[in-house]
Amino acid sequence: MSEPASSPLTLPKGFQTAALAAGIKPSGKSDLSAVVSDTDCVWAFAGTRSTTAAACVTRNREVYAAGGPVRALVVNAGNANAATGKRGERDNADIADALGSVLNVDMDGVLTASTGIIGHPLPMDRVLSGVEHLPEDLGTDAAAFATAIMTTDLRPKTASANLPGGARIVGVAKGSGMIHPDMATMFAFVFTDAAVDGPGLRAAFSAVVARTFNAVTVDGDTSTNDMAIVLANGQAAEVALTDFLPALETVMRDLARQIARDGEGATRLLTVRVSGALTEAEALTAARTCCVSPLLKSAVHGNDPNWGRVIMAVGRSGAAVNIEGMTVAVQGNPVFAGKPLPYDDAAVSQSMKAEEVIFEIDLGVGGASGEAWGCDLSAEYVSINADYTT
């Protein structure tokens, strides 16, 4: 199979990228890549809360806590370097050290990310040899980077936004399976040449993650390697956080929806909008519980307007609900308002044969709202995952 085509997307000012096939993926596709800024970046980070987090997440979290600037990010796809013991921790640090050496940057200025199978040591000879050659072929196309970080993704995922003063935001993500981020994400890397307030960005980042990447689910399985990073090198223009954060959220939301749509085996995007909740957190929980329900996902796959599964999923989410005041609509068709409403089964089923299937739910107890994204569950998901290692 050839790699998927993607339109070129120029990185913000001062950022460059390189990718090559180091021989980690058995397919021989590109699997090792880096993004480098030629000046220091302020940054923000969110990593998985999994108690079995991979070495890359643990180390990036430590670097983040230290508070210094960073210059580069190196990513390998095809091997998660998770559950690989002390050797995995050393390998991860060695990769940061190696890229730091060739770039002449301190290793604390280099972040790492690994994705792929869990529990296999990295082929370090090939990885380190690849890292040495990375800086030989630096370019500015974010799409090449987006392609190199893919595993079972079918499409590279990029999004961008323009900011006041000519600054830009470019985001890149990967997703597919084991997608149910917990206060972090799959991989989402966002680059900007805006000069922004670093402490303010750090403080605001987790709320933006909660409404975007943490509102995505493919299968309810939280990866050991999830992370979201934004790097700002300040080379273009100063941008106030009040302008920057909405643009950042738009880019992250766009990437989050792309991840859901490209979930393993997915044939369509599932969007669940919850209103009338007591709090935004409860709205997001109810919406995401609907998106992760295999019964609702199967119904979406079969164009089956089985809204009873929405009632079930909301009920198990724990969000406060007043069922007598609760309403549910499928693709704009009201189907429940405290009791079942009459509707045309065939017509609603037909309306579900769309690229995006939208459920709107009002919990009838408050004024908060939230939105989550998932995908349908197909037999293809099972066949992709029943034989991943062997």
Add this chain to the structure above:
Amino acid sequence: MSEPASSPLTLPKGFQTAALAAGIKPSGKSDLSAVVSDTDCVWAFAGTRSTTAAACVTRNREVYAAGGPVRALVVNAGNANAATGKRGERDNADIADALGSVLNVDMDGVLTASTGIIGHPLPMDRVLSGVEHLPEDLGTDAAAFATAIMTTDLRPKTASANLPGGARIVGVAKGSGMIHPDMATMFAFVFTDAAVDGPGLRAAFSAVVARTFNAVTVDGDTSTNDMAIVLANGQAAEVALTDFLPALETVMRDLARQIARDGEGATRLLTVRVSGALTEAEALTAARTCCVSPLLKSAVHGNDPNWGRVIMAVGRSGAAVNIEGMTVAVQGNPVFAGKPLPYDDAAVSQSMKAEEVIFEIDLGVGGASGEAWGCDLSAEYVSINADYTT
């Protein structure tokens, strides 16, 4: 299709059952049934914690809180009578009232249970006409009852145990999909002619439920109608709780495993044993999170010893773990002990082609243990659920 064959199983002394086809299931199979004791029963109950629980759960919970004895249980399959508004509540009460009338028992001595599709009013003319005819054909075979309460179950589920003094316990359950009980269960009805201490039984029941039905998962979706009930009419012999509770747990555990094995689309039983946990609750959570993981379930389906997915699932469960002291074995083959262990991929994969696939996990932090049960995820699950209503 003919109904599945099952061996007759006599109910404990003083209990009788009847079942008929009231016309709720489109298939014309038996769908309305009751179990009646000819004397008062002490009892224990656990119902779903779903915030959108069905009328039968809500009413039984109220009857339980009132503290009186009960005499009968009436069950319909094919319609959950959930999310049916005030009408559904009235219909549910009317069913209890109708059976109470023909049995000449107060309606507060009649429990109800409904299972099937959510959001459709019951065909009350057919249901009430069926209830009137139920007492005409009372018998003592629990298997007929087990068959009448089935929906997409492939096999009726029964289990029994003998007690000192000639008393017996007979349990009946149903499961299939939307199985991830939250402090309750799918349907599990347990009958005994032992005379037991009622308040003691009530007090102990939730702990037994936690280790049995609440340790089962098919798809992570918690039903609106889950309940577990034990009825004791005391007609055979007095039995101390110290003798009764272990026998009850054995019966409930047997039923729980049958529910997992007969999960929608399942081809084998998945058992996860966790040791070395800080608390029993954490052990059970870690074990059940493994059992619900679609990635691990898919791997089991494909005989793929992809133990990295165990590391992932334990990590997202939130249970405390020391990954350096953690161990994982698949079908008795050690695959991880703080780091990946060498093993024969083909041989371990071959060993997974069994009726039961067992993962043993030690979290390396404490002395508590727990066990959970699930099933593999097959393409069949999707096809069963993609077209349930239409």
